[in-house]
Amino acid sequence: MQHLPLEALRAFISIYELQSYTAAAQQLNRSQPAISLQLQRLEDLLGVSLLSRSGGRIHLSPSGAELLDQARLLLGLNDQIFARFTEPSVSGQVRLGIPSEFASKLLPQVLGQFAQAYPNVSLSVTSALSKDLLKDEQAHFDLVIALKEPDKRVTRPGLIILKQEPLVWVGSHSEIGGSSEALSLVVAPEGCIYRRRALAVLRQANTPVRISYTNADFSGLTAAIESGLGLTVLAQSTVPDNLARLQRSHYHALPELGEVSVAMWQADADNQAATQLAQFIQERI
Numbered sequence: 001m002q003h004l005p006l007e008a009l010r011a012f013i014s015i016y017e018l019q020s021y022t023a024a025a026q027q028l029n030r031s032q033p034a035i036s037l038q039l040q041r042l043e044d045l046l047g048v049s050l051l052s053r054s055g056g057r058i059h060l061s062p063s064g065a066e067l068l069d070q071a072r073l074l075l076g077l078n079d080q081i082f083a084r085f086t087e088p089s090v091s092g093q094v095r096l097g098i099p100s101e102f103a104s105k106l107l108p109q110v111l112g113q114f115a116q117a118y119p120n121v122s123l124s125v126t127s128a129l130s131k132d133l134l135k136d137e138q139a140h141f142d143l144v145i146a147l148k149e150p151d152k153r154v155t156r157p158g159l160i161i162l163k164q165e166p167l168v169w170v171g172s173h174s175e176i177g178g179s180s181e182a183l184s185l186v187v188a189p190e191g192c193i194y195r196r197r198a199l200a201v202l203r204q205a206n207t208p209v210r211i212s213y214t215n216a217d218f219s220g221l222t223a224a225i226e227s228g229l230g231l232t233v234l235a236q237s238t239v240p241d242n243l244a245r246l247q248r249s250h251y252h253a254l255p256e257l258g259e260v261s262v263a264m265w266q267a268d269a270d271n272q273a274a275t276q277l278a279q280f281i282q283e284r285i
Contacts, residue, residue: 006078008042009071011035012050016068017106018237019058019245026163027285056245076113083117091120092273097141100127100218101238106285107145114280121273129216131191134265142274144265145281147193147235150258159265162285165235167197167257169246172228182208184230189216193260194233201255233257 007028014024015035025032043050050064060068098107103125111123130146150164183202187195202209212230215221222240225232231246239245246254262285266278 002045004045004074005038005042006075008038008045009075011038012042012064013068013071013075013109015039016051016058016060016064017109019239020166020236023163023165023237056247057239072109072113076116079113080117089120090118090273090276092271093122093124093142094271094274094277095124095126095140095142096277097126097128097133097144097146099130099133099145099147101234102145103127104218105238105240107281110281110284113284114277117280118273118276121277123277127218129188129192131193134263142267142271143278144267146263146265147260148263149193150261158267158269159263160282162262162264162282164259165237165262166259167194167233168236168239169231169254169257170225170234170239170243171231171246172226173242173244174228182210184210184212186213186215186221186224186230186232187211188221189214197257197260198233201257205255207255235260235262 010028011024011030014027015021018024018027021032021035025035028035030038039050046063046067048063049061050067052059052061096111111125115121115123126141130148133141133144133146134148145162147165185195185198187198189195199209213221213224215224221232222243224230225243236245264278264281266274269275
């Protein structure tokens with residue numbers, strides 16, 4: 001009998017979800033060549049190609065799209081069995097605060113797997129800007145995922161850095177041409193780390209810029225970008241499939257954006273459900 005290697009399925013899912021072989025290797029605590037080899041062995045075992053790269057993004061082949069949901073179900077069942085037999089029974093409520101782009105793109109699968117593994121834990125998820133999530137007075141969260149500048153020291157007790165995330169320029173698939181006019185930006189309100197970084201690098205590059213649209217809601221921002229109202233900046237792993245990650249040659253030779261830190265903070269170490277979720281997230285992102 002033949003068996004699908006779970007490690008290779010995790011590599012396949014991580015490469016696609018994170019849009020990076022390097023990020024997948026970091027997530028799974030493997031080297032990049034090892035991750036590439038796991039994917040190749042999975043493709044050889046199934047006799048199909050699963051992923052391809054074009055336009056700065058990693059795409060699913062038809063076979064990859066067919067496998068993706070089934071692979072998630074298989075890994076979710078594996079994690080659920082492990083949790084049920086190796087972890088103590090966990091129950092309670094976790095109030096989770098996360099940036100809206102992570103709620104839309106990166107965390108749904110992780111939270112779904114957690115809910116399957118720990119059915120007695122109730123999750124209450126709130127989306128907001130990172131600066132608001134990390135305010136001292138926001139004591140109503142049990143666990144927070146937020147972005148912070150990588151050059152700022154970790155001073156809050158309980159705050160850990162999950163990973164460094166590259167920032168990328170994002171626009172509409174149909175609006176990739178250049179322009180001699182001021183660069184139009186679609187951004188969140190003041191205080192957004194993406195907005196701050198975009199304006200800083202464009203100012204340093206002496207690139208004319210105007211803010212064409214402002215909205216705190218992530219779905220509103222992505223709709224505006226898809227309609228061609230302008231560009232924005234996002235963490236690499238959170239770019240929606242309906243938007244394009246732009247290369248530096250587009251739009252005024254866009255400047256490099258650098259990275260941000262993805263941080264996690266837990267309010268109360270005695271909250272067993274929050275501790276279990278924190279560990280679950282840390283292992284996967």
